[in-house]
Amino acid sequence: MEAYVIEWLSMLLRWLHLIVGIAWIGASFYFVWLDNSLRPPRDEALLRKGVAGELWAVHGGGFYNPQKYLVAPDSLPAQLHWFKWEAYSTWLSGMALMTTLYYWQAGSWMLDPARAALTPPQAVALGIACIAGGWLVYDSLCRLLVDRSALVLGAVYFGFVVAVAWGLTHVLSGRAAFLHVGAMIATAMSANVFFRIIPGQKKAVAQMQRGEAPDPALGKLAKQRSVHNNYLTLPVLFCMISNHYAFVYGHDHAWAGLALILLAGALIRHFFNQRHRGQAQWRYPLAGVALLAVVAVWFAPASGAARAGEPVDFAQVQQVITARCTACHAQHPRLVAAAPAGVLLDTPDRIRAMRERIWVQAVQVRAMPLGNITHITEDERELLDRWASRGDN
Numbered sequence: 001m002e003a004y005v006i007e008w009l010s011m012l013l014r015w016l017h018l019i020v021g022i023a024w025i026g027a028s029f030y031f032v033w034l035d036n037s038l039r040p041p042r043d044e045a046l047l048r049k050g051v052a053g054e055l056w057a058v059h060g061g062g063f064y065n066p067q068k069y070l071v072a073p074d075s076l077p078a079q080l081h082w083f084k085w086e087a088y089s090t091w092l093s094g095m096a097l098m099t100t101l102y103y104w105q106a107g108s109w110m111l112d113p114a115r116a117a118l119t120p121p122q123a124v125a126l127g128i129a130c131i132a133g134g135w136l137v138y139d140s141l142c143r144l145l146v147d148r149s150a151l152v153l154g155a156v157y158f159g160f161v162v163a164v165a166w167g168l169t170h171v172l173s174g175r176a177a178f179l180h181v182g183a184m185i186a187t188a189m190s191a192n193v194f195f196r197i198i199p200g201q202k203k204a205v206a207q208m209q210r211g212e213a214p215d216p217a218l219g220k221l222a223k224q225r226s227v228h229n230n231y232l233t234l235p236v237l238f239c240m241i242s243n244h245y246a247f248v249y250g251h252d253h254a255w256a257g258l259a260l261i262l263l264a265g266a267l268i269r270h271f272f273n274q275r276h277r278g279q280a281q282w283r284y285p286l287a288g289v290a291l292l293a294v295v296a297v298w299f300a301p302a303s304g305a306a307r308a309g310e311p312v313d314f315a316q317v318q319q320v321i322t323a324r325c326t327a328c329h330a331q332h333p334r335l336v337a338a339a340p341a342g343v344l345l346d347t348p349d350r351i352r353a354m355r356e357r358i359w360v361q362a363v364q365v366r367a368m369p370l371g372n373i374t375h376i377t378e379d380e381r382e383l384l385d386r387w388a389s390r391g392d393n
Contacts, residue, residue: 004337009100017093021240024086025233031083032230035223036276038068049073072204072214080205084198091190098183102127102176108371109176116171123172127180130164134184135191146224154231154266161185161262165255173371174249175242178258182239185232192225230273234265247299250365257295264288301364312387314348320383321345321358324369324376335373359388 038053046054052070056063102109106120110127118126137160145153164184168177200222204214238261242249248257267288274280327335330346343357344350351358361368362376363385369376 007337013097020089024090027083033276087190087193111371112173131184131187135188138188162259165258169255178242178249182236186236189229196225197222231266234269235262246365246367250367251299260291260295264291317387320380324374
């Protein structure tokens with residue numbers, strides 16, 4: 001029953017996380033596009049009012065004319081819309097999902113005995129420390145470097161993220177390592193909203209309510225952090241989906257592949273930001289695609305010929321699969337509510353049909369059994385390798 005409850009919580013939390021994440025990303029992308037697309041107004045009356053930029057847009061059968069003030073309007077409007085709960089809800093739902101899937105089941109989802117001899121509480125503590133510590137490091141770097149060079153800040157923070165990815169992939173399971181890198185970056189993004197952007201906006205509103213001119217530095221800081229969030233979005237989205245792709249997180253150099261993929265996402269995002277300003281340079285998305293191609297070629301599995309060996313008795317293969325895999329991958333599994341991804345390995349025909357998938361998951365990326373909960377041995381993995389490579393029945 002516990003496995004069934006976890007499956008339901010996972011499904012509902014993942015759905016919620018997706019919904020609120022779309023709302024946050026949509027608002028973030030829209031406002032960065034809006035800032036990049038604004039043009040100085042031609043109407044002298046708007047200039048006298050302090051309008052720094054405007055644009056015209058058509059959507060849903062209507063025409064819109066957004067305007068942005070250089071600092072603030074002369075007086076506050078009766079109704080002012082805030083954009084914060086999208087970010088907060090995304091972080092809260094994401095941490096709830098992380099807790100349900102990874103912390104509640106740390107022994108299965110976070111540990112890899114071949115990498116480090118951690119206990120579940122130690123793995124959970126390490127994950128939480130990376131998430132919280134990542135924000136402290138990022139915020140400190142911003143305070144030190146953001147007014148000196150945005151490029152230097154980006155390079156140093158990227159180096160920090162890569163270092164964390166290297167460390168986590170050496171002590172946690174591959175999927176847990178990738179998810180925690182993403183959670184660390186996403187926490188910095190949400191903390192930007194909670195600790196820097198919204199408080200600054202509240203101070204500006206309070207200053208106007210007192211009849212004072214709002215401090216332009218508050219708006220500058222909020223804009224800087226908002227732009228950072230924009231560049232971090234695509235890298236975080238990759239980390240979110242990475243747990244479905246064991247060929248990446250299960251590679252011996254998974255941390256390096258992750259670094260190249262995250263850099264590719266930032267370069268592609270930079271292209272779109274430039275394009276919105278009418279300054280598109282195709283070298284950036286081409287560089288991003290080239291980095292993805294490098295990872296694809298680098299992480300490609302060995303050919304079947306390279307794995308060939310002596311013939312294998314299928315009865316031996318079935319014995320290994322039954323002992324190590326059918327606790328989850330069966331019509332009626334005993335460790336989970338239902339077979340993950342619908343993969344069933346409880347009959348000879350089903351095992352043969354999944355030959356290549358078994359090889360990828362159990363041999364090439366070593367993602368299965370999850371957390372090696374059923375204690376598969378190296379000799380058994382080698383047996384599956386020879387069976388899959390030869391195509392023996």
